[in-house]
Amino acid sequence: MKNQIGIEAMAVHVPKRYLDLSDLAAARGVDPAKYTIGLGVKEMAVADSGEDTVALAATALLRLLEQHPIDRTRIGMLAVGTETGVDHSKPIASYVQGCLELPQTMRTFDLKHACYGGTAALMACADWIASGSGAGKVAIAIAADIARYELGSPGEPTQGAGAVAMLVSDDPRLLTLHHPAISGVSSADVHDFWRPHGRREALVDGHYSIECYLEALSGAYRGWRAKAAEADLIDGDARVPSESLARIAYHVPFCKMAQKAHARVRAVDLEDLGESTTDGIEKESFERQVAPSLALPRRIGNAYTASLYLGVAGLLTAEGSSLARRPIGLFSYGSGCTSEFFSAVVGERAATSALARDVAQALEERERIGVEEYERLIAAQASSSAPAGRPSSRSTFRFAGVEAGRRRYTRA
Numbered sequence: 001m002k003n004q005i006g007i008e009a010m011a012v013h014v015p016k017r018y019l020d021l022s023d024l025a026a027a028r029g030v031d032p033a034k035y036t037i038g039l040g041v042k043e044m045a046v047a048d049s050g051e052d053t054v055a056l057a058a059t060a061l062l063r064l065l066e067q068h069p070i071d072r073t074r075i076g077m078l079a080v081g082t083e084t085g086v087d088h089s090k091p092i093a094s095y096v097q098g099c100l101e102l103p104q105t106m107r108t109f110d111l112k113h114a115c116y117g118g119t120a121a122l123m124a125c126a127d128w129i130a131s132g133s134g135a136g137k138v139a140i141a142i143a144a145d146i147a148r149y150e151l152g153s154p155g156e157p158t159q160g161a162g163a164v165a166m167l168v169s170d171d172p173r174l175l176t177l178h179h180p181a182i183s184g185v186s187s188a189d190v191h192d193f194w195r196p197h198g199r200r201e202a203l204v205d206g207h208y209s210i211e212c213y214l215e216a217l218s219g220a221y222r223g224w225r226a227k228a229a230e231a232d233l234i235d236g237d238a239r240v241p242s243e244s245l246a247r248i249a250y251h252v253p254f255c256k257m258a259q260k261a262h263a264r265v266r267a268v269d270l271e272d273l274g275e276s277t278t279d280g281i282e283k284e285s286f287e288r289q290v291a292p293s294l295a296l297p298r299r300i301g302n303a304y305t306a307s308l309y310l311g312v313a314g315l316l317t318a319e320g321s322s323l324a325r326r327p328i329g330l331f332s333y334g335s336g337c338t339s340e341f342f343s344a345v346v347g348e349r350a351a352t353s354a355l356a357r358d359v360a361q362a363l364e365e366r367e368r369i370g371v372e373e374y375e376r377l378i379a380a381q382a383s384s385s386a387p388a389g390r391p392s393s394r395s396t397f398r399f400a401g402v403e404a405g406r407r408r409y410t411r412a
């Protein structure tokens with residue numbers, strides 16, 4: 001068994017355009033504070049019809065391989081977590097393999113469980129390496145999605161889109177997973193959020209989905225805490241065990257959710273100590289342990305499977321050097337539902353990786369659009385004809401239309 005496994009390199013890709021949520025609030029007749037303070041969101045990424053899930057995923061991997069060149073024959077597995085695939089049968093992973101002309105000697109597949117799919121992909125890659133099945137090869141996990149709710153619905157300000165590609169190996173320069181098995185899981189059959197066949201927009205029981213998330217978090221966190229204590233990963237001096245984690249990145253459907261999540265984790269710790277469930281420092285603890293991971297989710301919105309990993313990418317970018325060798329927690333939630341709380345140690349070289357430049361460029365390249373243009377782009381996403389290309393300073397993959405029933409992609 002290999003014991004040093006995790007993320008060697010990662011890259012992000014987000015759509016070229018974004019909507020400022022104060023513009024959406026004005027158009028919907030909502031107090032902007034409801035979005036910016038009540039939900040804690042600022043901007044959301046808006047994909048055009050050329051930026052479908054394949055294009056986002058393939059471009060994130062292109063960025064990864066540009067910044068961190070490796071011999072492609074070393075890639076033995078490509079696993080994509082997504083809930084907004086483009087075909088009932090053919091996985092995004094095959095399209096991505098084709099776009100990047102990756103070798104045939106690899107496993108390729110998609111994994112689906114709502115927003116948990118990215119973690120399922122990461123864990124599949126880590127397990128494959130840990131078991132020795134990889135026989136010295138590396139694996140790629142990609143999380144990519146476009147979040148869509150009905151226009152004018154309560155879910156509308158919680159949309160977004162993006163992709164994160166991760167190189168998983170036994171040389172985890174960015175993040176070493178506490179692997180194997182230092183994780184807690186919690187799953188249940190619930191109808192909090194779902195998307196029946198034939199629908200582009202998700203159906204959601206919004207307030208119930210928040211309860212399901214928090215309930216799953218309580219179970220998964222308790223599971224992680226028990227295993228971490230057994231493995232002596234929890235600081236014996238920490239009165240509140242979650243304080244042993246320098247930072248915690250939560251799945252972020254909207255930033256206020258991370259605040260609710262962190263309050264729940266502390267409440268679980270305090271309750272299990274037999275104390276009152278608040279000790280007056282929740283806000284300070286949130287600012288210190290959680291807020292640094294929200295920089296990207298606040299500007300991109302919910303990217304479903306990719307949300308947690310956008311949070312991690314932003315965190316490593318902002319604090320990679322001060323977090324070196326320190327443990328962080330990660331919580332992944334997928335509606336329906338399943339969840340996992342796990343932990344990892346930040347690598348010595350996280351601060352010097354190309355990730356920070358990549359993240360900065362991804363945001364700098366974006367352009368702000370108005371509500372009319374946003375509504376036009378959302379309507380055009382349903383089209384299967386070739387969208388008009390837009391110049392970009394960096395090369396991207398784009399959906400180029402359907403020919404003879406087959407989706408085509410170009411590198412622009």
Ligand code: HMG
Pocket residue numbers: 031033034035037038039083113114115116154155156157158192193204205206207209210213251252253254256257302304333334335
């Ligand atoms: P809503 O019902 O319109 O909002 O939709 P609300 O009335 O609950 O208000 C939201 C917050 O804003 C509240 O704060 C209000 O008090 C506050 P809270 O009580 O929660 O702390 N507020 C204001 N604050 C300042 N100034 C004001 C003001 N007015 C109100 N003027 C909801 C909110 C999240 C339900 C909706 O956006 C939604 O349905 N979103 C989609 C579902 C979702 O994101 N669920 C999260 C958990 S499930 C999950 O994470 C999985 C998911 O990512 C999918 C997957 O797994 O694939 C979604």
